Amino acid sequence: MSEPGRDEAATRLMLDFAARTGLTGDQPARRYLWTDAFAVCNLLGLGGGGGSASLRGLAVRLVEQVHHVLGRHRPDDPRTGWISGLSEEAGEAHPTRGGLRIGKPLPERGPDEPFDPELEWERDGQYYHYLTKWMHALDQWSRFTGDPSGNRQARELAVAAHAAFTYAPRAGGTRRMYWKMSIDLRRPLVPSMGHHDPLDGLVTYLQLRAGGGDPGDGPALAREVAEMAAIADRRDWVTDDPLGLGGLMTDAWRLDRLIRRGAGGEALLVPVLAAASRGAAAYLRQRQLERPLHDRLAFRELGLAIGLHAVARLDAAVREDPRPYEAMPAVRRHLEQLAEHLPQRGVIEAFWSRPEHRRADNWLAHHDINEVMLATTLAPTGYLSLSLVEPGESVDSHAAA
Structure with a gap:
């Protein structure tokens, strides 16, 4: 799929999500913090640069709606107002x-109810x-x-x-x-x-x-x-959970951005890359991506695909300018190991882009999070673009990293 085609598919997913969850249209607002965090990033990325200003506006509206829904007590809770306990005016100014x-x-x-893990x-x-x-x-x-x-x-x-x-x-x-x-x-x-x-x-x-x-x-x-x-x-950060692996890979990319800006993180990068490399090898040895549809969870696999996009960006950055890591040869070694798994991005994206797979019960059971994270995988700029800009500047005036 071409880049314009990926952006178009991601935009359709995000507009459907916006209507379904009450960000647009007349549906009641249904907010969920994890999903909405990815959604804000997607809308910013798709609306940035030469994108649609209306998508950027939806991102701002989503931030406001999350704060007014999830920053306040539930409608079925006897408590009311901001969960911080601040006054209405102070809560508006400091919603988090x-x-x-x-x-x-x-x-x-x-407080008196027994714990039920399920x-x-x-x-x-x-x-x-x-x-x-x-x-x-x-x-x-x-x-x-x-x-x-x-x-x-x-x-x-x-x-x-x-x-x-x-x-x-x-x-x-x-x-x-x-x-x-x-x-x-x-x-x-x-x-x-x-x-x-x-x-x-x-x-x-x-x-x-x-x-x-x-x-x-x-x-x-x-x-x-x-x-x-x-x-x-x-x-020890090692895991063979695909969502956790994607998080490790994304953290490694964020650490590179920080290191290049002189903002810290040098001591973390090698352990994070080592854990991601070991974990990815262990996960893929299990051939989990070949399991039947009903045994798979899309958002967990899509988290791994997003992480692999981060690995591709990190690998390109280190190849272009390896100077920060001249005394850290393990960075290049672990990146080479991780880069071997980059084709799995396409495997995951292709599988979950198929319409028949997105009609399955295990897709629909997590409809919102699955579609938003698929959109992130197709168009990851909003989530992963951490340009080395100065505070107060916007990424629109810089090339996305």
């Missing part, structure tokens, strides 16, 4: 200071890894538009999320993280730590600092970076 709800269909588990998947609350995706989307909003308010709101969200999700064990030692918190961020709902949450948090904090303007416009994140670096120190 209390975090953002996931957008799950069921209310969160009450039911918990359908219950509302806050996920740290969803919040980092929204931080990235807000930062991309600032990068694409030159409006610093997105980065400021992302940094305010980082402070709120970090304070709630990280904690010091009673016995002392390194801080740890909760995986899921209550809507008001006052109590953990799932106390275990997500495998890649510390890594995603640290890379995102560094990205937000690099994309910010005057520190007076928002938190500087010095404490958050230091504490998350301690949590992430010497952890």
